[in-house]
Amino acid sequence: MxxxxxxxxxxxxxxxxxxxxxxxxxxxxxxxxxxxxxxxxxxxxxxxxxxxxxxxxxxxxxxxxxxxxxxxxxxxxxxxxxxxxxxxxxxxxxxxxxxxxxxxxxxxxxxxxxxxxxxxxxxxxxxxxxxxxxxxxxxxxxxxxxxxxxxxxxxxxxxxxWNPDAGMKPYIPRVIGEDRPRTEVIDLAVSDAELVRISQERVLALTLEEMRILRDYLKDETILARRREAGLGPQMTDAEIECLAQTWSEHCKHKIFNARIAYHDGEGAVREIDSLFSTCIKKSTREIREQMGADDWCLSVFVDNAGIIRFNNDWNLVFKVETHNSPSALDPYGGALTGIVGVNRDPFGCGRGAKLIFNTDVFCFAPPDYAKPLPKRILHPRRIYEGVREGVEHGGNKSGIPTVNGCLVFDERYLGKPLVYCGTGGIMPARIAGEPTHTKEILPGDLIVMTGGRIGKDGIHGATFSSEELHEGSPVTAVQIGDPITQKKMTDFLLVARDRGIYRAITDNGAGGLSSSVGETATLSGGCELDLKQAPLKYPGLNPWEILISESQERMTLAVAPETIDEFLALARTMDVEATVLGRYTDSGWFHIRYGEETVVYLEMAFLHDGLPQMNLRAAWTPPRHPEPDFPEPADLGGALKEMLSRLNICSKESVVRQYDHEVQGGSVVKPMTGVVNDGPSDAAVIRPLLDSFEGIVVANGICPRYSDIDAYHMAACAIDEAVRNAIAVGASLDRMAGLDNFCWCDPVRSEKNPDGEYKLAQLVRANEALYAITTAYGVPCISGKDSMKNDYQIGETRISIPPTLLFSTLAKMEDVRKAVTMDVKKPGDLVYVLGETYRELGGSEWYALHGAIGNDVPQVHTETAKRLYQALSLAIQAGLVASCHDCSDGGLGVALAETAFAGGLGLTVDLRTVPTEGITRDDDLLFSESQSRFVVTIRPDDREAFEAALAGSAFARIGQVTAEDLLRIDGLGGKRIIDEELAVLKAAWQKTLAF
Amino acid sequence: MQKKISAIVITGNGTNCEMEMAHACRLAGFDQVDIVHISELLCGTKRLDDYDFLNLPGGFLDGDDLGSAKAGANRILHADVAGGQERLYDQFARFIAAGKLILGICNGFQLLVKLGMLPGLDGVYDRQTVTLVFNDSGRFEDRWVYLHVDPDSPCIFTRGLHGLYLPVRHGEGKFVPQDTATLERLKRQKLIALQYSDALCQEATMDYPANPNGAVDGIAGICNETGRIFGLMPHPEAYLHRTNHPRWTREELPEEGMGLSFFRNAAAFLRIN
Structure with missing residues (x-):
């Protein structure tokens, strides 16, 4: 009862x-x-x-x-x-x-x-x-x-x-389903139209061409003979088709990044690109590693769930950033919570497994004060904002992982799909029992063990669903809610098991569930045999194919040697974590899945992983031309500065930041908020992962989607520069800095409903070419990455596509965290410098956006001068010559000066005439240009000579002084005072926007 | 020869500050510091009896799903230690009776309160008389706060301290006593060892955000009548080195973080008692 x-x-x-x-x-x-x-x-x-x-x-x-x-x-x-x-x-x-x-x-x-x-x-x-x-x-x-x-x-x-005494009738939301698991066969010897229908109805997200490959696979007589031996007929089972759809999904296979692309450059020339992933991203990393030679500190790149680099002789660092956009659009809380606990499992399931030491989150939303009518199935941006914020709060805080850094980006085009980037870093001993931990090995005969949560219908079709735009029939089951405590119990257990050496390999169950986790790890031994009937279920009534592809959370898959299985299972029992043997790895060459005695999948490993031919795509670049804004220089630049400080993309994010625990684990060094009353915006995070050492880690991000409106090349270049310069600003150096690329794009494949697909693909090509150029110039190798290619919304006639967005994240090692620098001014009398050249680059800027314009002069990265400056600044910081350092990004120099001043609670007097510029004639252009690779730095007067000597060879200038007054005073190019504002007023303008 | 002292730091089921709390114990000079998973206590491979100092760290026991530390308290009260000879609670009761030291931080404080071990008036350690509820702000917050120390408190951990600056990181930290009589006794017996205060650490405050959660009388931490059990919402284990301080790049600070003093006091007490 x-x-x-x-x-x-x-x-x-x-x-x-x-x-x-x-x-x-x-x-x-x-x-x-x-x-x-x-x-x-x-x-x-x-x-x-x-x-x-x-x-x-x-x-x-x-x-x-x-x-x-x-x-x-x-x-x-x-x-x-x-x-x-x-x-x-x-x-x-x-x-x-x-x-x-x-x-x-x-x-x-x-x-x-x-x-x-x-x-x-x-x-x-x-x-x-x-x-x-x-x-x-x-x-x-x-x-x-x-x-x-x-x-x-x-x-x-x-x-x-209402009658309170009567009581409400208890309602039990139990899953009531028929428990008669069955496997159907699906006839693929049908018309093309029918193939397309099958793909759509089952949310397979496979193209006609791909469906034909499935159909033709079963025409091979030797295959059919082997299938007969296994008890399968000449038709594919639902489990086989579903499993192939997961494995071949855009989400898992990155078909677009691996496609052969004919790139039309808009000037009559055509270039052939054989995989952007190989020719831009992997190539850059390979070349940088060759340059490093014997000093190469990259250990595992692009092959595992996350990238692994060396921290010191005894420890390795692991880092991965993922997105969870589609589920967050439907259920912001559950989607985001699943996003964060999901990405946690990537570093955790990397190599031999890493302890998780930081999270970093970046969210892109439509403005929370959005007031126009909402398209069907779309939640109000404020609801998305609150739900995502809370989901990541619960996921991060309850997992005991500090959220050290992040940002919020606003643009109306994120109305159709918000972007929820969740990143997690980990640390692992470099060796366990003398063996390196960054590689994976599985031997035939090793047992397949699933541990953690149970399997339900939740998360079915997550991989294929996120490989499509959000549409009317987007499946409800793709939405799920993470359970951080079940996951914490599991990770507590697995770290003990890892250190005892009682499992051989580990991977996570994410997109595609068991079909992916076992399918991928089985390549290490050469096959597998698995019984789905052994899998623990949340409730009865699941069919074999559902068990195979369910994305129920909090599960890891392990390869455990038969000689340690008893110890492994006993430890799991003791620590109250479920662990179940599902089968064993083989070297048969076959992916063999049973339900009890009945075979439900029998596919060649080679077909599963390599059966998909390379995609051929066309990209066409036509540089857009926007009207040049035409507005006079405002008379009240102080007012303009306050308006800029209040803009969503510039204002304080403290109300969100404070709700994330950024100090758990005890190694916090540079926190997200800093300054005299702890409320200035830090450029990057610094943490100390080993409490008995002063070696540290710097974590930073760069993102600037607005520049895509002009050229995605410069969007990507600037995102990378921003991530690098943020890290440099707190004390990192280029010597040991790794990058992660995370591309969120709108569908770059042309189709009837997506007529400008070729342009979007050209944007993707250009962004990747920028990635290659900038990362190789800086020597910052990408160690892992991710792409999400279908960030569109299409219901009826309404189509909303996100601006092409690259999030670039950096992870750098700092030898001694005691050298770290924060962005707040320190003492009256200190000298103020601007480092780097300011050009007239307001295209895509916040200043133009304030005037409803885009413009054309997008900021460009000059890698040679920037690299020289970064190296010089790193050395100056190492030498203790820098009192404060803040990078110039959204809102440019004007915003950076204001933030530097009010964070430190001390005034500045600044003369713009001394700022190194090129092509600038207006004060507003100089204040708000978003030229890259620039910093505002303050130093003690005594360090002037040494600092200027350290910076020799780079563009820089002393532009003013720190004062004890509560005022930001700026003299313009004409020699007149153009800004004279109280710090409290500036800070209030910056703080009010998101203070809810 | 100096007396050997040992510390146990309990973890598991959502606890997450065990590493830095153990680090604090080591820095404070404990000869043996073990991070012990609660399952090891339940299956009998470890026993509280073998330690002098019990650390209950911060975190989210069972996700704080039924209210902070509620399900965790339920487990300690009702779970048997393997072999069926005793409940885990019996080991806690024995530990207290032996006059050993217990420190609960954040979720650990919530656990002590929900178990009834704090304030444990009249030596009754299984009846809840105070609680910690949702912050008045309605949200989890991570921010640093100033703390006033009652110099006359019997609390072992705050001996010789005047004021502190430490982070709070919680959503359920508002201290509420069951009635005014209880509050009066806490005051009379000087069991309110720590209060949120002004920046000089002198006056307790009700002003947000200096008082980050709306705690009655600004109460941030209390001890029992013997001063040997102490719980607080702020995190001393998060300030063990000057680089943890939010303004270490702009202020002259001692190398050692203020949070360590609680652990040093615990070690000093146990060495001679």
Whole structure:
């Protein structure tokens, strides 16, 4: 029998969640409510006696100091509307799972607990005591704020008909399905039209050409003969087709990055590019490594779940950045939470496995104050913002991994798909029991073990779904909710197992589930044989193909040698983590999957991995020409500066930053916020991963999608330069700096619904060519990367495509963190310098965007002078000559000067006439040009000679002085004071925009 | 010869500050410091009885899903140690009775409070009389706070300290007593060892964000009547070196971080007691 336990706050106890919801109802929905009270509801399904319920309610489920309980009757009263929100069947209910464990332990009986939450809402009474809150308002509050229809259900109860003693009927969201697992065969000997239909209906995301390859594979007589021996007929099973669709998905196979491209340069010439991945990214890394020769510190690049570099003789660093865009569009909280705990498993499942030491997150959203009508199926950007923020908060904080760095980027075109970049770094001993840890080996006979969470229908078709645009039929099952604690328990266990040497290899279950994790690792031994019936399920009713490709979270796949399997499984039991042997690795050359005795997949490894021919694509570049903006130089540049500081892409992100734990693990050195009252924007993070050493790690990011509107080459070049210069600004050097590329593009394959695909592909080609040019010039090798190619939205006639976006992330080693520098001015009397040349480069700038323009003069990176400057600045910082250093990025010199000043709480007097420039005649251009590779630096007066000597050979100038006044004073090119602003006013302008 | 002292740092089920807490114990001079997974206690391979100093670190026990540390407290209260001779709670009770030291930080403080071990008035260690609830801001926050130390508190850990500057990193840290009588006793017996304060560490404050969560009377940490059990929301183990300080690039600071003093006090006490 099921029972309901409700928990509410005692009278007089503050309901912080209720207050927050009330605020959102008023501010986001414009509905006026007087109060919102929240109640937690536990629905318990199990053989519990009344005294068991009493003990559970008064024990683990409530806090006796502040809460009151009700068992099988209702607490809520005196409301206009009661909204109860619970999960749909099969959706991960983390709180329910914890409650199940707690009550089972307490009662000594197996109990299933499901959670929901009640919101008791009262409207504002006017004088006539009329109802001001209608059912329609309640519906809106439920559907637009409290519940996400994809994963949650809600009930709305009218306060007028309320009888608290009657109690609500317990509802159990159990998955009720027929438990008759079966495998179907699918006839592919059909027309082309039928092949296309099959691909679409099953969300396979395979093209006609690819479907034909599947069809033709079964025409080979020797294959058919082998299949017969295995018990399979001449038709493919659903499991085989699904498995191939996962393995061949754009998400897993990076078909576009590996395609042969004919690039038309717009001036009549055509170039042939045989794989952007090989000829731009891998080639750059290879050349840099050759240059380094014996000093090469790259250990594992592009072959594993993450890149691995050497930290010192005893430790290696691991780094990976992923995106989780499509799921975050549908369910921002679950999508983002899954994104962060998902990317955690990449470094964790890399080599022998790494301990996770930092997260870095970058989100691209439409503006939160978006006020136009929303296209179908699109959530309001503010809801996406809050949901993603909270998902990553829970994923990162609960996993005990510090979120050390990140940024937020706003552009209306992220309305169709937000970008949710989540990155994670790890550290691993360089050797365990004398063997290197950065490689993977699996021997035939090793057992395939799955550990961590169980398999459900969640996450089915995640890989193929993210390989398409968001459309009407995008599957609900692709959305899921991560469970950081199950994952933490698993990683705690696996790190112990790793150090005991009781597994041979590890990989994660991400996109494509077991089909990918086992399919990929089986290449190391040459085959596998696996029984899906052994896999632990969340609930019955899954068909074999679903078990094979489900992307249920928190699972790792391991290769365990038969001689250590008993110890491995015993340790798992002790540490309360599920681990199950599913089969074994072989050298048969076949990917062989059974369900019990019945074979459901029998495919050649070679076909699975190499059966897909290279794609042929056409790219056509036509440089866009935008109107040049024509506006006079504003008379009030102080006002202009304040306007710039308030812009979404420039303003303070502190309200988000503070909600992420950036100090857990104890090695925080340069925090996200810095300065005299800890609220200035740091350029990069510095952490100390080993608490008994001063060796450190610098983590930074660069991203500037607006420049794609002019030329994606310069967008990419500037993103890379920004990531490098941010790292340099805090004290990194180019000597040991690695990069990660993460491309998020709009569909670059031309089709009827995507007529400008060739232009988008040309943008991709140009971005990759920039990546090659800049990384080789700086000697910063990419060690891993990721691409997400279908960031479009198409429903009906509405198509929204994101601006092509490259996130470049850097990871650098710092020999001694005590040399690190922050961006805040330090002392009155210090000298202010600007390093690097300012050109008239306002194309795609925030200044032009403020005037509704794009322009054409996009910033360009001059690698030779930039590299010289970076090397000189690194040495100056190492020598202790730099008091503060801040890079110039969005908003240029003007914004950098203001931030430097108010972060340190000290004034500046600056003369723009001394700034090194070329082609600049207007003060606003000089203040807001976004020329790359520039810094604002302050130094102690005593260090002047040494500092200037260190910078000799680079463009730089002393432009002013730090003052004890609370003022930013800037003299313009004409010698007149153009800005004279109080720091407090500037800071307030910078802080107000996202202070919610 | 100096008396050997040992520290145990419990981890597992969502705890995540065990590494830096163990590091603090080592820096403070403990001869033996073990990070022990709770499963090792439950299966009987490790016992609390073998240690002098019990560390309960920060984190999210069971995700704090039922309220901070609730499910964790439930486990300690009701889970049997393998062999069925005793519950894990019995080892805790024995540890307290033996006059050993316990330090709970953040989630560890929440655990001590929900277990009833703090404040443990009249030596009753299994009845909850105070709690830690959601911050008034309604959100998790990571920020540094100034702390006033009560010089007259019996707390072993804060001996000789005047004020501190440490980070808080929590969503559920607002201290609330069950009634005014309890609060009055905490005050009278000087069990309120730490309060959020002004930047001079002199006056307790209710002003946000100096008081980051709205804690009653600015209470940031309390001890039991013997001063040997101490819990606090701020994270001393996150400030062990000057480079942890948010303004170390602009202020003259001692090499050693302030957070270490609690652990030094614990070690000094155990050496002679």
């Amino acid at each position: 099921a029972s309901r336990i409700e928990i509410g706050f005692k009278k007089g106890i503050r309901d912080a969640l209720g207050e927050r919801i009330k605020k959102r109802i008023i501010e986001h929905l414009g509905i006026h409510v007087d109060s919102v009270k929240t109640l937690e509801v536990y629905t318990l399904d199990g053989p519990l006696a009344p005294e068991d319920l009493e003990k559970a309610a008064n024990g683990p489920l409530s806090d006796p100091i502040i809460q009151e309980i009700a068992i099988n009757h209702e607490l809520a009263q005196g409301f206009d509307w009661l909204i109860e929100v619970g999960f749909r069947p099969g959706v991960t209910d983390n709180v329910g799972k914890t409650a199940s464990e707690a009550v089972t332990l307490l009662a000594g009986k197996t109990v299933r607990v499901y959670t929901s939450r009640q919101y008791a809402i009262s409207g504002i009474r006017d004088r006539c005591d009329l109802d001001t809150l209608t059912r329609m308002d309640a519906e809106r509050i439920a559907s637009e704020l409290l519940a996400n229809d994809l994963i949650q259900r809600y009930d709305i109860i009218d306060g007028k008909n």
